[in-house]
Amino acid sequence: MVQGLDKSERARRRQAAASLVAAPPAVDLTAVALTWVDTSGITRTKAVPFKRLEEAAEWGVGMSPVFDAFLVDDSIVSGRYAGGPIGDLRLHPDLERLVPLAAMPGWAWAPAERFTQEGTEHSLDARWLLSREVARLAARDLQVLTAFEVEWAVSKGDGEDFVPACTGPAYGMTRIAELSDYLRDVMRALEGSRVSVVQIHPEYAAGQYELSVAHEDPVGAADTLVLVRETIRAVSFRYGLSASFSPKVLADSVGNGTHVHLSLWHRDSPEKRSNLMAGGDGPCGMTGQGEAFTAGILEHLPALLAVGAPSVASYMRLIPSHWAGAFACWGLENREAALRFVQGPLGRRDQAANLEVKCFDGAANPYLALAALLAAGHAGLEAGTVLPDPVNDVDPAMLDADEREARGIRALPASLEESVAAFEADAVLREAFGEAVIDTVAVVRRGEIALFAGATPERIAAAVRRRH
Known part of the structure; x- marks a missing residue:
């Protein structure tokens, strides 16, 4: 568990990033998505070019603290400790969790830790609270x-209505056959992003699966959940489908x-x-x-x-x-x-x-x-x-x-x-x-x-x- 970002910790992070940039994974990486999850459960992000990873690791990427007060529809409320236009935080990638996004070629992903500009942990950062x-x-x-x-439930197309992408019976093998290529690519993408899948199966509701x-x-485990969801979402888009975890x-x-x-x-x-x-x-x-x-x-x-x-x-x-x-x-x-x-x-x-x-x-x-x-x-x-x-x-x-x-x-x-x-x-x-x-x-x-x-x-x- 990190206790603030002093000079030595910043230097350590920069060196770790420099090693990654000098010897990148065996895939071509252009950008790194840095994610955190807000109070409403939405995964938010900023991204940096892979070649700028050293700077991001040492000094972070700016992000307003207002996102702690975002609602599910992106409207903003204001409380005693969150909301409003004032202030700034720094997103620092956890480089130990950085992985290529197999579902999004050219992209890597890392969960972000949010710090104040003084280098102390942001009091509303849920990842820090869990640590x-x-x-x-x-x-x-x-x-x-x-x-x-x-x-998650899979819908055809990107319209507002939900149209189940499969029609077979609950838990039925038919649902695997209907979307076999899609489910195969979900598992391949997760494996390519270093996620260990234990099982996958059709669920009860229309268009629903479980992994x-x-x-x-x-x-x-929390990091992996974010990675799994965003991988499923990305594969779904490539098939002209939409995935809902609602x-x-x-x-x-x-x-x-x-x-x-x-x-x-x-x-x-x-x-x-x-x-x-x-x-x-x-x-x-x-x-x-x-x-x-x-x-x-x-x-x-x-x-x-x-x-x-x-x-x-x-x-x-x-x-x-x-x-x-x-x-x-x-x-x-x-x-x-x-x-x-x-x-x-x-x-x-x-x-x-x-x-x-x-x-x-x-x-x-x-x-x-x-x-x-x-x-x-x-x-x-x-x-x-x-x-x-x-x-x-x-x-x-x-x-x-x-x-x-x-x-x-x-x-x-x-x-x-x-x-x-x-x-x-x-x-x-x-x-x-x-x-x-x-x-x-x-x-x-x-x-x-x-x-x-x-x-x-x-x-x-x-x-x-x-x-x-």
């Missing part, structure tokens, strides 16, 4: 491994989730680590620390939705009996629980056991969402929080209200207003993020609430369809 949460866990000899599942990648450290592409259909898989590991030695989600005597084989980490996330789920399900459209997706995880409960392989515990196959659980967060979606800033999850899990560790009984046997929606109450099953917020209120009231997230982040997230969320006030579900779905 800080990773470091807090590392101080306890703990590490989280993370991977995102990416769902899973290998787990990484949290910052790496939580609600069509008002009357299921939406796109972006499920998060997390496992907590202890660093036994520099060469060895052990999975705390398995091998213990706690629920479903968790260790005490694995249980406490999971329980912390469960306890703070209503507030976490303000960053994990951050759009008005998110709550059109987050409804019961749609496998979206609309209830704050956990269960072994229960896809209607907000937290699905995955043990993995017998004989591999020491490696495979993990927690899946099902209620998060494609409008989330992945860095901010993971930072919030880690902060909640860390709070559970500090408090030694224990889990309630799992919900393994039933869709919570099938229980009456009295039985849900008796079993400690809560409905998650049904609107963005409710989740923002929970977010602002959450002492753990306020301490982890600081007042500037809490205020800015709340201002942006309320800006979107006002933007879509009185709008029909159809209008909301159409408005966000091309944005995420």
